[in-house]
Amino acid sequence: EPEVTQTPSHQVTQMGQEVILRCVPISNHLYFYWYRQILGQKVEFLVSFYNNEISEKSEIFDDQFSVERPDGSNFTLKIRSTKLEDSAMYFCASSRQGPPNTGELFFGEGSRLTVL
């Protein structure tokens, strides 16, 4: 069964360092998403991406964050200068259809980011 894969599963970084989280969405999906979940809190939407550009982003997704689809398979989330409060589990997801009529979401296993 096709699945969304994320790497790394866990990354530890120093405050101020740049981090890139990688995702390989399901191959025939067109819409890609990043979410985060701070430990013990609810999942939060960060950004949706379609046709090589951001289609929606939340207030959390500030200038420190960027997304890219550098080739036909990878979808990346970059955090430019990490802060302690960026420590969270980051989930990538993909879907065939996108907002506002988003179809079924397929999630990766998540990348846990720890900022020291």
Place this chain on the structure above:
Amino acid sequence: KNEVEQSPQNLTAQEGEFITINCSYSVGISALHWLQQHPGGGIVSLFMLSSGKKKHGRLIATINIQEKHSSLHITASHPRDSAVYICAVTGNQFYFGTGTSLTVIP
């Protein structure tokens, strides 16, 4: 403010019990998703609803668009159903509930 409210926050049930988890939302939506988050953190989509009712195995999800309310039912609950169940709504953005932590005791 919480655009999506779930109840209860925590639920413990005996194996075999019928379980209901509720979700209310305050924003306009095009679809509502029920998600299951395993103890290890992974998230799986259970249902996507825009109207009516869907059934998959022992799981049933309903939505009432007028009342902005959805329910997830689990019949004949089993310890392997123990997980966090999350309600999420989509329009142009996504809003997530805080989740309902379900523990089913053998």
